[in-house]
Amino acid sequence: MRYCIDLHNHSCLSPCGSDSLLPAVLAMEAADKGIDMLALTDHNSGRNLPAFAEACEIVGITGIFGLEVTTLEEIHVLTLFETVREALEFGQWIESILPRVHNSARLFGNQFVCDVRGTIIEEADLFLYGPADITFDALIEQTLEFGGLAIPAHIDRPANSVTANLGFLPELPYSAVESIAMPPTVETHGYTVTQGSDAHYIEHIGRRRCFIESASDGFSGLRSALTAGAVSYLGF
Amino acid sequence: MMNVKELSTKLEYTVFALPDPVAQVTDGYTSDLLSDVMGNAAEDSVLITIQAHRNTIAVASLIGIKAIVLCNGRMPSPDMVVAAEQETVALLGTAENQFTTSHRIAAALGIS
Numbered sequence: 001m002r003y004c005i006d007l008h009n010h011s012c013l014s015p016c017g018s019d020s021l022l023p024a025v026l027a028m029e030a031a032d033k034g035i036d037m038l039a040l041t042d043h044n045s046g047r048n049l050p051a052f053a054e055a056c057e058i059v060g061i062t063g064i065f066g067l068e069v070t071t072l073e074e075i076h077v078l079t080l081f082e083t084v085r086e087a088l089e090f091g092q093w094i095e096s097i098l099p100r101v102h103n104s105a106r107l108f109g110n111q112f113v114c115d116v117r118g119t120i121i122e123e124a125d126l127f128l129y130g131p132a133d134i135t136f137d138a139l140i141e142q143t144l145e146f147g148g149l150a151i152p153a154h155i156d157r158p159a160n161s162v163t164a165n166l167g168f169l170p171e172l173p174y175s176a177v178e179s180i181a182m183p184p185t186v187e188t189h190g191y192t193v194t195q196g197s198d199a200h201y202i203e204h205i206g207r208r209r210c211f212i213e214s215a216s217d218g219f220s221g222l223r224s225a226l227t228a229g230a231v232s233y234l235g236f
Numbered sequence: 237m238m239n240v241k242e243l244s245t246k247l248e249y250t251v252f253a254l255p256d257p258v259a260q261v262t263d264g265y266t267s268d269l270l271s272d273v274m275g276n277a278a279e280d281s282v283l284i285t286i287q288a289h290r291n292t293i294a295v296a297s298l299i300g301i302k303a304i305v306l307c308n309g310r311m312p313s314p315d316m317v318v319a320a321e322q323e324t325v326a327l328l329g330t331a332e333n334q335f336t337t338s339h340r341i342a343a344a345l346g347i348s
Contacts, residue, residue: 099274101274107323108294
């Protein structure tokens with residue numbers, strides 16, 4: 001079967017994400033746009049994943065539970081997990097190694113944690129943009145060891161990408177690499193390439209996606225498809 | 237000590253935003269890692285960097301950095317210029333690299 005996937009999206013928890021981008025809104029809009037497997041990947045925190053999981057179940061799509069982690073080198077990496085429990089545990093660890101800086105909502109934006117209805121449960125006080133006290137190489141290793149998928153984000157972007165910040169793509173066992181442009185404008189060295197919306201506003205939802213060939217729309221199917229490179233793209 | 241207008245004129249920088257020309261700068265900090273800037277730069281500094289995007293303004297404002305010099309001819313994104321005006325941070329540019337820029341600013345401020 002062919003499934004439509006979008007593995008990179010933010011919610012109102014990310015300081016740079018719109019306050020209107022509630023986890024449930026993300027799930028509903030993505031379902032409307034025909035996305036079968038959808039990840040929520042807020043910056044360095046998984047606190048909106050429980051609401052997201054509930055919403056995905058209601059709208060009938062597969063939720064992928066993740067974070068977009070900022071490494072010491074200020075490289076963004078998508079870390080994706082099968083269950084909310086794993087992602088929350090990983091997220092707690094990442095939050096524990098973030099700089100102890102309070103968020104300034106005026107400068108960086110709000111960090112709302114909400115439930116599936118969009119009711120604000122808390123405002124995260126810790127500035128979530130990062131960086132976590134872990135190197136790029138170590139994060140890839142830790143994520144995989146934790147049973148997750150590790151995907152360097154937007155490797156073709158001039159800021160906060162592995163290509164921009166290190167100058168090259170180290171040879172590591174990535175689950176895939178994410179590119180904004182298709183075909184990618186940077187060398188991807190044979191790694192499987194994904195495309196994701198990186199939605200920060202409601203109108204971004206579904207703007208980039210790709211397709212996997214898989215026996216199931218579950219996490220293991222996703223993992224196998226990425227490993228096999230069974231990914232196709234709109235218009236290609 | 238020197239104000240941002242004087243600094244910009246003396247070193248012939250391109251001016252992208254100059255919301256408060258008489259803001260005083262007393263020190264400098266050179267870094268392209270914003271987390272490093274956040275942790276270590278002093279208030280009233282001029283930041284020497286190639287990070288030509290809006291987040292740099294947010295970090296500068298948080299710390300009280302008065303001016304940013306974008307090196308190597310990097311052009312600021314349009315939203316960076318808007319943010320600089322809003323947050324009252326001078327945004328300047330030069331074709332020179334970070335080393336040369338740091339050296340020249342230190343000399344101009346009399347701290348070399």
